[in-house]
Amino acid sequence: MTKPSWFEPTNNISEVSEPSADAFALDPSMDFQKIRCLWLISFIQDLRTFMGFSSRFYVQGLSTYPSLYQAVLHLRDEFQRSNSSASVTLGTSPSDYDRLTCLFSICLMMQESISSPPIDAMSNSFWSSGLDILDGALMQSRGLWDFSVQNLRPFLHQHLVETYPDALQKIEYVRRMTEVLGQVSLEARIGVEKCLLNMLCRTNDAQTVFLVDDGWTPDSLLSSMHGQ
Template sequence: MSGMNLALGSARLDPFDQFPVQLTTQHHRLLHHWLSTYATMMFDDAHGQAFNPMRDVWCPLDLSNAASFNAIMAHSAAHLARMQGLRQSKEALKFKAEAVRIVQVWMEDPERALSDDVLAAVLRLLTYERYWGTEAEWHVHYNGLSNLIQARGGIEALQSNWRLELTTFLVSLMSKPSWFDCSNQIEELSGQHLAARLHPVLGDTVNLHRIRCLWLLSFVQDVGTFRANSPEIYSHGTSQFPAIKEALGLLKLHLRQNETGSMRQGPCTDSEFTRLACLFFICTLLQQSTSDSRAATDLSGRPSHYDTQLVSYLNTFLDSSRPQWYGSIENLYTTLFCTFDASWRTGLNMEYIRNMTGIMASMTGGVRYGVERCLLNILCRTESNGFDAFDEEWTPDLLLSQIPPQ
């Protein structure tokens, strides 16, 4: 990181005026922050032949036109403000407004209204709203993107621009702006889909791998949003729910006893898959409870609280079934996925969670390990806002900066 920071800090980022706008000092600062966020993925030469979603997809799209560039500047400004402890960024809103203005101008031009530039810009505005806006604003851009795709003739019509084809296809699988929501169509990425080999996009195994890598980037960003949208959990962990806390402690202990670290090699083992699935189950339920609460209080502008009734329901269930799962992650998996039934009140989909686990299992061992550490760090905080050495520094931002090409 220090070498990369030195290189960026001492050089002109646009010596040949190749950026879509004339760079200012403000642009330089935000570009530096944006590139630093994805340091390993952008600058790790050890994986030159591996697919790199930032270098190979998002960076070319973000620098392809002025609207996309302003949207990523908004994203960078909002992220920088959050790191500085600010809840809102006027700078981010300014760049977002400029991106929207440019798109509106293009939409009034018949020759440009359905262009790749418009699609790329709307995709980045969707990214901004996912993490810094509201679900309602996300749906506005999502519906706009859907209309553009339909007018272009469907996603198949984007094959001439494979970057747009893959990113647009991934977004089309979403109905809610978080992969922790079971209403999304993630089964197509799991490799279990019966018609996958006939799919116009996923029928190509290279495309499937690339879309999974793009999904990983999106998922890790969702982990950061999950933390931001669950301030009570991040401040105090699950101390109010002792049975859930005990189940998480079991998963954490198993990880510590059976994993050698972030450099682990080899495919995902059965026990690792079981542990990941249990962790994703708990996170998905907590996300659902937070989403339900936010839907009722979204206009308040205050940090949301999670639905304690829903979380208490899981806690009571785990407490009453403790003899069935205590001391065994395999038994905990069976208890959660085969005995617990909350679909009638939460919209939980066990198969969705298994599919999400399967996609994560296809990633490298270091990435899987980092995702587990981040989620356990969020969920296992103590009442004193502390954490032990096992959790130290494992944050979504750190993981994002260290994800290697896959």
């Protein structure tokens, strides 16, 4: 990791998600699954500090952005439905892929909002954070994505394209992160998604919405990992 967070899209994870032929040629015995596991541990550890970059996000999560907060609550509801004991399946389903893509896209925009100066909103005279702009876009276009993760994913994709100069880099980075999560164990993938949802769905009094002793925090997830 060359940047202080794995949610910085300038980090290079190409060899983690899609090892090249050159990498295999240099060391045919290299265990790329082990490399993914090491990356996963580093990523989970990074989750512990991600929200700590901003006391506001740590205390309130995304609850100060009403439309964005509704979007992550919907992702939470879809996660719970998808991972009920009656319906959970091995592998990454299209709905799993859509949810993870949405979560990573939102987290990248959060990281940008935390670490960068505000960006100009549609060339207006006032300045807004990236999350303010995203929240406004979600509110104005609610009919396009409401209650559909399948629609939310392309909406966020288009929002990145329209808002960020490095949109293609962000989109490609999100794709690679999602692919890496699809290549680890089911338990690890579900655990990462739990942690992300637990952070993003904090209420405005800093309360989490899930049990903290059931893999919903980075510490509990790390303690449960066994060669993922």
